[in-house]
Amino acid sequence: MSSLALYRRYRPESFAEVIGQEHVTVPLQQALRNNRVNHAYLFSGPRGCGKTTSARILARCLNCEKGPTPTPCGTCESCRDLARNGPGSIDVIEIDAASHGGVDDARDLREKAFFGPARSRYKIYIIDEAHMVTSAGFNALLKVVEEPPEHLKFIFATTEPEKVIGTIRSRTHHYPFRLVPPGTLRDYLREVCRKENIPVEEGVLPLVVRAGAGSVRDSMSVMDQLLAGAGEEGVTYAMATSLLGYTDGALLDSVVEAFAAGDGAAAFEVVNRVIEGGHDPRRFVADLLERLRDLVILATVPDAAEKGLVDAPADVVERMQEQARSFGAAELSRAADLVNEGLTEMRGATSPRLQLELICARVLLPAAYGDERSVLARLDRLERGVNVSAGAGAPAMGYVPGPEAQGGAAPAVSIRCCATMCCGTTGRSTSTP
Known part of the structure; x- marks a missing residue:
């Protein structure tokens, strides 16, 4: 026999085993202790994230001896x-509303609901995908949901x-259930x-965890x-990066x-390796944006x-x-913004490689743009002595080698003032060593 899927083998059988939903499981357990269980949930x-599983657990709690x-x-x-691999109970009826959401199905449910349970304390209807029930179907159920007999529960x-x-x-x-936090989900997968x-x-x-996006079932x-x-x-x-399609670190x-x-040269060589390796350029850009996001966080919060x-x-x-220390704050933020904009532009693009190369060019050439973030990025590079010009091997824009690099005294450099706030005279030339 083929083995059961992982998410079925490890499906929780009690509220204590449900992860990441304490805001739901704790009040439900307290309601059961206080014997204040409502007729409909x-x-x-x-x-x-555990909705149907929790509904089954609630049914077990209600019908337990x-x-x-x-x-x-x-x-x-x-x-x-009602256990994980149990045969199911005749008094706990699960209905898929995607295929049984019409008014005739609701009328049939309403007629059967008034018959008492065969062996258990309650007859419980678990209606999955409830948003698929039509308005007429809901209206047909309204009276029995509003005033059900003592033995009837709806989830x-x-x-x-x-x-x-x-x-x-x-x-x-x-x-309301929520997505499971990454740390909680990672610990759970490690235990599995x-x-x-x-x-x-x-x-x-x-x-x-990233592929599952907070969903326990998808992650499993x-x-x-x-x-x-x-x-x-x-x-x-x-193996994981290859099978899941993620970019190698x-x-x-x-x-x-x-x-x-x-x-x-190095950036465009990486682009070539991405294409030649058969990677999806869009996925590469998404992974690059994720990396830049991590760098922005690490630059701001070292721990x-x-x-x-x-x-x-x-x-x-x-x-x-x-890597975060090798960037300036404005430079790193600008790179993340450009990659994010490029990822949006890549949707539906006929040439993803060209879009990827343009993204790299925009990040590498802040001097080609006059907006504030590009100017700040250029200042960051100037402070680090990184070349911001287009030509390879050209000296850094605005960078003047020191006396030690020249082997002698630094020559005089002509500077023309741009405003009166420097020296009081517009356009005045001066020399500085």
């Missing part, structure tokens, strides 16, 4: 039926609560990999794919260092990694800190 939030209880016993018949789960009509929403207790007894290289989990699906393809050495960073390091040094603002292995954070 509305669980809303992004996909894969020792219940209603915040912690199902796991041994009674109802708990076994609506939806990603779009605003599409549930107001008359239904007003009769439910609404619990430990239970699966498959080694995972440092740096892989942040990629999986990505992790399942990586574990399925793991060899004797486990899941390697190279070495390419990002190369292009960032080229930007910091004003080295156009960002300890505070959880940057999610990366220790060696990568150390390398990024060095």
